[in-house]
Amino acid sequence: MTSNKDDKIPLGSQSAEISLNRLLSQVATGVKKFSENLGGQVKRLTEIGLALSAEKNLDKLLEMILDEARLFTNADAGTLYIKEGNKLNFKIIQNDSIKIRMGGTSNQAITFPPVELQMSNVSAYVVIKDKSVNIPDVYNSDLFDFTGPKEFDNRTKYRTKSMLVIPMKNHENDVIGVLQLINAKDIQTGDVISFSESFEELTHSLASQAAIAITNVKLIQDMENLFNSFVKVMATAIDEKSPVTAGHIRRVAELTCKMANTITEKKEGPFANVYFDKDQLNELKIAGWMHDIGKVATPVQIIEKGKKLESIFDRVNYIALRFHYITKAVEVEAYKKKVELLEQKAPKEEIDNLERETEKKLQEIEESTNLVMICNEPGEYLEDEKIEKLGKLAKMTYKEGEKQLPLLSEDELLNLSIRKGSITEAERQKMQDHAAISLKMLEQIPFTKKLKNIPLFAGAHHEYLNGKGYPKGLKGDEIPLEGRILAVVDVAEALSAQDRPYKKAMPMEQVYKILGFMVKDGELDPQVVDLIIKEKVLERYLEETEKALKS
Numbered sequence: 162m163t164s165n166k167d168d169k170i171p172l173g174s175q176s177a178e179i180s181l182n183r184l185l186s187q188v189a190t191g192v193k194k195f196s197e198n199l200g201g202q203v204k205r206l207t208e209i210g211l212a213l214s215a216e217k218n219l220d221k222l223l224e225m226i227l228d229e230a231r232l233f234t235n236a237d238a239g240t241l242y243i244k245e246g247n248k249l250n251f252k253i254i255q256n257d258s259i260k261i262r263m264g265g266t267s268n269q270a271i272t273f274p275p276v277e278l279q280m281s282n283v284s285a286y287v288v289i290k291d292k293s294v295n296i297p298d299v300y301n302s303d304l305f306d307f308t309g310p311k312e313f314d315n316r317t318k319y320r321t322k323s324m325l326v327i328p329m330k331n332h333e334n335d336v337i338g339v340l341q342l343i344n345a346k347d348i349q350t351g352d353v354i355s356f357s358e359s360f361e362e363l364t365h366s367l368a369s370q371a372a373i374a375i376t377n378v379k380l381i382q383d384m385e386n387l388f389n390s391f392v393k394v395m396a397t398a399i400d401e402k403s404p405v406t407a408g409h410i411r412r413v414a415e416l417t418c419k420m421a422n423t424i425t426e427k428k429e430g431p432f433a434n435v436y437f438d439k440d441q442l443n444e445l446k447i448a449g450w451m452h453d454i455g456k457v458a459t460p461v462q463i464i465e466k467g468k469k470l471e472s473i474f475d476r477v478n479y480i481a482l483r484f485h486y487i488t489k490a491v492e493v494e495a496y497k498k499k500v501e502l503l504e505q506k507a508p509k510e511e512i513d514n515l516e517r518e519t520e521k522k523l524q525e526i527e528e529s530t531n532l533v534m535i536c537n538e539p540g541e542y543l544e545d546e547k548i549e550k551l552g553k554l555a556k557m558t559y560k561e562g563e564k565q566l567p568l569l570s571e572d573e574l575l576n577l578s579i580r581k582g583s584i585t586e587a588e589r590q591k592m593q594d595h596a597a598i599s600l601k602m603l604e605q606i607p608f609t610k611k612l613k614n615i616p617l618f619a620g621a622h623h624e625y626l627n628g629k630g631y632p633k634g635l636k637g638d639e640i641p642l643e644g645r646i647l648a649v650v651d652v653a654e655a656l657s658a659q660d661r662p663y664k665k666a667m668p669m670e671q672v673y674k675i676l677g678f679m680v681k682d683g684e685l686d687p688q689v690v691d692l693i694i695k696e697k698v699l700e701r702y703l704e705e706t707e708k709a710l711k712s
Contacts, residue, residue: 216374216378217378217381218378219375219378219379219382220264220265220266221265221266222374222375222378223241223243223252223253223264223265223375224253224264224265224266224267226241226253226340226367226371226374226375227239227240227241227253227255227340228255229367230340230342230364230367230368230371231255231342233360233363233364233367234325234342234345234356234360234364235345235346235347235348236325236342236343236344236345236346236356237256237257237258237343237344237345237346237353238255238256238257238258238261238321238342238343238344239253239254239255239256239340239341239342239343240253240254240255240284240339240341240343241253241264241338241339241340241341242276242284242338242339242341243337243338243375244288244336244337244338244339245275247277247278248275248276248277248278249275249276249278249284249285249288249338249339250275250276251263251264251271251273251275251276252264252265252271252338253265254271254273256319256343258319258344259317259318259319281305281306282305282306282309283296283304283305283307283324283326283341284326284339284341286305287326287327287328287336287339288328288336288339291328291330291336292328293325293326293327293328293361293364293365294324294325294326295324295325295326295355295356295358295361296323296324296325297322297323297355298322298323299311299321299322299323299324300321300322307321320344320353321343321344322343322344322353323343323344323345323353323354323355323356324341324342324343324344324356325340325341325342325345325356325360325361325364326339326340326341326342327339327340327341327342327361327364327365327368328368329368329369329371329372329375330368330369330372331372331373331375331376332373332376337372337375337376338372338375340364340367340368340371342356342364345357345360384609388447388612389447392447392450392451395451395454395457396410396411396450398457399453399454399456399457402456402457402461402464403456403461403464403465408658409453409654409655409658410449410450410452410453411450412654412658412702412706413449413452413453413647413650413651413654414446414447414449414450415449415702415706416449416650416653416654416698416699416702417445417446417448417449417646417647417650418442418445418446418449419698419701419702420646420649420650420689420692420693420698421437421441421442421445421646422437422442423692423696423698424437424646424692425437427692431688432688432692435642440611443611443612444611444612444614444615444618445618445643445646447612447615448614448615448618448619448643448647449619449647449650451599451603451615451619452599452618452619452622452647452651453595453599454598454599454602454603454619455594455595455596455597455598455599455600455601455602456595456599458594458595458598459591459592459594459595460591463584463588463591463592464592466583466584466588467539467583468537468538468539468583469536469537469538469539469576469577469579469583470537470573470576470577471583475537476573477533477534477537480530480533480569480573481530481533481534483559483568484526484529484530484533484568486559486561487526487559487568488523488526488527490559490560491519491522491523491526492519492523495515495516495519498515499512499515499516502515529554529568532547532550532551532554533551533554533569533577535547536551536577536578537577539579539581539582539583540581541581542580542581543578543579543580543581548578548580551569551574551577551578552574552578554568554569554574555567555568555569555570555571555573555574593623593631593632596620596622596623596631596632597631597632599619599620600616600619600620600632600633603615603616603619603620604616604620614641614643617641617643617644618641618643618644618647619647620632620633620644621633621635621640621641621643621644621645621647621648622644622647622648622651623648623651624636624639624640624644624648625648625683625684625685626640626645626683626684626685626686627682627683627684629683629684630648630684642686642689645685645686645689646686646689648685648686649676649685649686649689649690649693650693652675652676652679652685653672653676653693653699654699656671656672656675656676657669657672657699657703669699669700672699673694676690676693676694677690
């Protein structure tokens with residue numbers, strides 16, 4: 162086709178200027194739209210990054226990453242893999258056209274086997290080579306083995322076409338996973354198109370943000386696992402020292418959680434507005450696990466003192482041996498005197514008197530031995546009469562060689578005279594020191610925000626509402642509810658425990674009776690005690706534990 166020079170618009174003419182201005186205007190509009198679109202994508206990318214960094218649940222995070230990547234690129238489907246060892250494991254699978262959502266928070270679990278790290282697989286290739294792959298149509302590509310996608314298409318009547326596969330690299334530049342996006346769609350027509358290069362570059366940025374978010378969440382989980390392991394190690398240390406205490410710690414932690422769950426379920430009454438969420442429940446559970454951590458410094462002979470004279474072993478055997486020695490000494494002395502009387506041909510009446518006196522002494526020694534044995538047993542109350550008899554025994558002496566020794570030493574008298582339980586006041590103070598030591602140890606741990614109250618909760622399990630508890634003498638509202646729950650649970654578990662060496666397990670009625678007395682004395686929270694009794698929390702826990710042991 163030709164044109165006459167008369168048809169041309171002369172340069173510099175008005176028409177030429179109008180056309181040039183129109184062209185420049187169109188270019189400017191295009192540049193503006195491109196800039197606005199690019200600015201919008203960058204802004205969206207920033208918003209996505211902020212959203213990802215805020216999510217701490219790994220399943221939700223992985224699901225969010227794929228959701229946002231697909232929305233960002235207008236992809237119909239996608240898969241998110243996480244590299245674990247030498248394999249890529251499917252974590253999230255989504256496909257809008259055939260309505261598939263698998264993994265993450267969905268109810269549908271992923272059953273596909275892991276992907277081996279072989280160059281023939283596009284996802285594995287991306288990991289191995291640390292580079293993205295953008296394929297317009299997988300059916301027209303011989304770069305990789307797409308048998309899997311084609312078999313999937315054959316089963317579901319889907320048509321996999323365009324594919325964008327991006328490596329997810331963390332802050333250390335390690336590939337931790339893969340984003341596989343499938344079938345980009347034209348926003349206007351809905352037709353499947355190729356993934357544009359601009360989307361590829363922006364998706365790289367999204368993938369990097371996602372990888373860092375995943376790494377952060379896993380790091381937090383690792384820290385939590387490390388801390389939980391530390392708690393278990395400390396419990397194990399106490400377990401090795403005293404199985405009795407370790408059993409108590411575990412039961413207090415479990416029973417405390419059961420109390421918290423019961424309170425959360427209440428819709429009326431004093432706890433109607435009290436709710437423990439997942440994080441608060443975990444914080445309270447760990448406080449239960451760590452409430453007696455200070456007992457690592459308590460001498461084991463005090464913790465496991467089953468008899469009043471027990472230290473490393475039961476010293477009552479020393480007294481029994483001592484009394485046996487005295488018995489034999491009396492018998493030998495009586496035989497000597499009897500021989501002398503017989504040699505002197507003393508009257509029978511004198512010999513009979515000797516035998517009666519000897520029998521009386523032996524009976525007194527036996528009664529004293531029985532008294533010591535009875536008083537060595539811990540109980541709820543030791544009568545004044547027995548304490549008085551012990552005092553008289555301590556003033557009596559026996560002869561060993563050339564020495565005159567007391568029947569009972571001061572320390573033996575002190576321990577045998579314990580009115581309640583098996584430990585002396587000094588030992589009780591040493592035992593009570595564990596609460597202050599626990600608090601001191603816990604306050605040195607840099608707890609995270611979600612666990613910051615553990616020292617406060619665990620350290621208050623021996624505080625009383627009347628201010629007569631320890632270690633700080635807190636009272637009333639100074640004691641948090643969690644501390645009051647731990648205080649009630651600690652007492653209830655100790656009273657009902659079957660593995661304490663110094664007492665037998667109490668019937669439930671007696672446990673409740675003692676809890677009631679402690680409420681009247683202003684020690685325990687009446688509402689918490691009322692809850693554990695009326696809701697039968699302790700009874701249900703013991704029944705469940707027994708069933709678990711039998712199964």
